[in-house]
Amino acid sequence: MSTKKTKVNERVTSLPSVIAERIREEIGRGTLSPGLHLGQAELATQFGASRVPIREALKLLAADGIVVHDPNRGFFIASLSSNEARQLYRMRHLLEAEILASVEWPDRRRLADLEEQLERMEGLLAGGERADWVHAHRRFHQMVFDLSPHRVIVEEVRRLLRLTDRYRSLLPVNAPRGERRADQERHLLKALANKDRDRLLEHFEQDRSEIEAGILRALLDRGL
């Protein structure tokens, strides 16, 4: 398990939250696979922490449904299922549409920030750095959500994203749709610059349903 420092959300400050964030990332990367038993002692050694914050981190993940707790057998990475994925995406569909409907049009400075992020993503794609691209892709969408004044709803979507994140590890590392995917964000940026809400929603939905379809295919292939 990698122990390199990871970027964490600024709200996340306590040790258990930092550990939880790192476990979440390992799951997202696919290095911790569904169904795996999470030994508290082993995790404590890996993170160089005592067992108390490890246990708290696992409880946090259990509250999110990413980890399941069996009082007798301990903690496990929750299994993946197409049924759950469909429901998660249904929730995201509902909530994200609500956020996009309330997005305030970005000023020049914000547009420039988005443009810069987009260029970063294109650079990563060109370099074939899939894992970093997934992060940058997430960041770009987060920047769009942050244009909405509805903080409570944005926070809920952030939770749902954390839950769908672990499904993304099912997608092939070298998705053949690289160029097309970068185009999708170009369209989003253009819709924001043109203050075109219909196009914004349309491209967002397209991007998400492509990912959802890929995930569901991968799940069904595995009989999940």
Added chain:
Amino acid sequence: MQQILERTLAANIPERIAEQIRDLVARGRLPPGVRLGQAELAVQFGASRMPVREALKLLCAEGIVVHDPNRGFFAAHLSSEEARQLFKLRHLVEDALLAGIRRPAAAELERFAQRADELEELLNGGERAGWWVRHREFHQSIFDLSPEKLIVREAMRLWTLTDRYRSLLPLPQRSSAERTLVRKHELVEALAATDRRKVLHVRAERRRQFERLVLDVLASRNL
């Protein structure tokens, strides 16, 4: 066996403490913004600090409690801005959920009717705590008619978050606008008639009226 039982009970202590804190918050005993001292709570619940801390962390994940690394745990604040957004989420999620519920069996319907009667009795007796728990259970059991268990879980999470706002309202013991609102018989009748549109309509209407009551109280308190 004994050992397994003890371990199971031990594992559930934080969850049980969380349940009690949730109840105290909902009843207004722990008002918004109040500091939740771990030592005091440990004494109050006759538990050690570890499970109390775990319970507070669980409540943080639910949004009922907020944590400041330097100052500790606090009951989350209430605001009309937050309430509006939470209700918006509930409208979206519950409408989607109720559109997919299955037809309840005869025995289930009977149970719903019984529960509706029980709720009325608890209100008549002014039993706030009991009513609160049963009211939540009633809605959980209606949501459970949906096969989408994850969405049910999310709906209950949002329900819990808006239910905190109920602490602003008095318990509707006598006939009043709110008393009509919490009466479940119309909903049970719609379920019995397997009229899904009616169920959706009744639920949506009640939810919106509850939202208005909450927003009025918040406005009157400048929150």
